[in-house]
Amino acid sequence: MAREIQAAGGQALAFPGDLRLPAVARDAVAAAVAAHGGLQVLVNNAGIGGFANLADTTDEAWDDILATNLSSVFRLTRAALPSLTKAGGHVFMISSLAGSNPIAGMAAYCASKAALDQLAACLMLEVRHQGVKVTTIAPGSVDTSFGGAPRADASWMLRPEDVAGAVLDLLRTREGAHLSRVEMRPARPQKRV
Numbered sequence: 001m002a003r004e005i006q007a008a009g010g011q012a013l014a015f016p017g018d019l020r021l022p023a024v025a026r027d028a029v030a031a032a033v034a035a036h037g038g039l040q041v042l043v044n045n046a047g048i049g050g051f052a053n054l055a056d057t058t059d060e061a062w063d064d065i066l067a068t069n070l071s072s073v074f075r076l077t078r079a080a081l082p083s084l085t086k087a088g089g090h091v092f093m094i095s096s097l098a099g100s101n102p103i104a105g106m107a108a109y110c111a112s113k114a115a116l117d118q119l120a121a122c123l124m125l126e127v128r129h130q131g132v133k134v135t136t137i138a139p140g141s142v143d144t145s146f147g148g149a150p151r152a153d154a155s156w157m158l159r160p161e162d163v164a165g166a167v168l169d170l171l172r173t174r175e176g177a178h179l180s181r182v183e184m185r186p187a188r189p190q191k192r193v
Helices: 002-007 022-036 059-087 107-130 160-171
Strands: 041-044 090-094 133-139 181-184
Touching: 022 059, 041 059, 059 090, 059 107, 090 107, 090 160, 107 133, 133 160, 160 181
Parallel strands: 041 090, 090 133, 133 181
Antiparallel strands: none
16 A cells, blocks of 8 residues: 555555554554654554354454454554644544444444444544544445455445545545544445345
8 A cells, every 4th residue: 555655656654563562553653753744644444353143252352353443443542642633633433333233243343343433432522622533434334355255246335445535525524524423334225136
């Protein structure tokens, strides 16, 4: 991605690391601030899931999902807040409709996204008077490699670029307006035969 941005004439910095490790979040933000002189936008998009009934969910799977989908977001956002507050920045939390819609066999994922939604709502109340916007984007099914298995027909799903487009659209919103939550669904559900 960084190479594509640079090839198009933009500036990009890649900072690979495991966001579940506390130092990685802090160091990634520090690298971005050092490279660009500050930070205006944070998009918390790292996420994993798994399919297992609660009784079959291992401690390791539970811990990995919560560490990636919630704890890493907390640490990354906390590290970014000083720069975002200076810049009047914008934090995006990429959540899921699963945060408010239970799905059998996905308790850990749904719980992580419900907790993320509450984290975002609390943060929004804490920082909005400091000029920082916090927006939760909750898409439905997005055509990604989520779950590891390719889908036979993903034509009905949202695309990753739909979610990215929503972020860009929200960044163009008038400074005095703040959309704190956006839910996304495919425009035309696939007709079943």
